[in-house]
Amino acid sequence: MNKNTMTQLLGGLLLLGATILPAHAGDGHDHGEAPATPAGVASPRFSATSETYELVGILNERKLSLYLDHTADNSPVKDAKLELEVGGKAVAVNNIGEGEFEATLATEPQPGELPITATIVAGNDSDLLAANLDIHSEAHADKNAGALPWKPIAAGAALLLALGAALRIKRNRVVGGAA
Template sequence: MKHRLLLPLLLAALLAAPVQAHEGHDEAPAAATGQALPRFAASSELFELVGVLDGRQLTLYLDHAASNAPVQGATLELDFGGAKLKPVPKSEGEGQGEFTLQLEREPQPGLIPVTATVLAGNESDLLAGELDLHAHEPAAPAASARWKYIAAGALALLGLGAGLRLGRQRRAAA
């Protein structure tokens, strides 16, 4: 008797109308339009430093760890993969806690150690992190994810067909 109830329940589940989203939830999420830039983060009890690499341009963001507020009037010294560098703070009006630096050449793919010495007023700290730089890989097209849904639907239909056939064989044998 259990088998007789299972098949109609499976059919009802497969044939049920799709769930409708509420207002504002029916739009597809925005697709990424480009590659994310490589970045690293280093933090301590006092400061948080995030670095974003765009080719040879390195942009650094320095914040207070407790409040996430930009650190004003700080100076940075950076050891980037063994090279001693001095990032330049952006001007007062543009961005507090933001520094830029132009590298001599683009870094090679791999793991690059980064150490920053922070001096801000009477506070100083040493922050360490790593930049995991990968070779540029072409982004996969968004449509390639659809095959998973198609494969899942095909498997569900194969399972339903096998269940129906098994049910017919059992009825014929009885």
């Protein structure tokens, strides 16, 4: 087989290889509507509402941030006292601003539902609110998340090697023919 035939054969193989490479698409790539993805892991939270008050709590490890508003207009409750029970245990609450409180739990809660009871006293009004804080363990990451698609990379590398070999053969033919 002469060099010209070899170059044509190699070129044909390169062309064939380029056209039969498998398309690589990750999970969920069906060209349909893409589902919304969360921006990150949301902190566990709860909300408890009565005719007078709404209490929202957000847990970050052991720290519980609490927001107390009037149900009617969503304005912060001024000069309120808040008593809190988490899982049946009293937890000290600090007022850090109008309608904003902070509490630190003794230990980080385990996954599951944790009952919350809040007693609110503001002026002559008082209320008892109850809710459950639903704590989920973080979902396991997909084992293939972040993995490189090795098959297309390997195919591309093989094509580049074949192209390099074809160019080397062509260059040798030109150099050899000129000499």
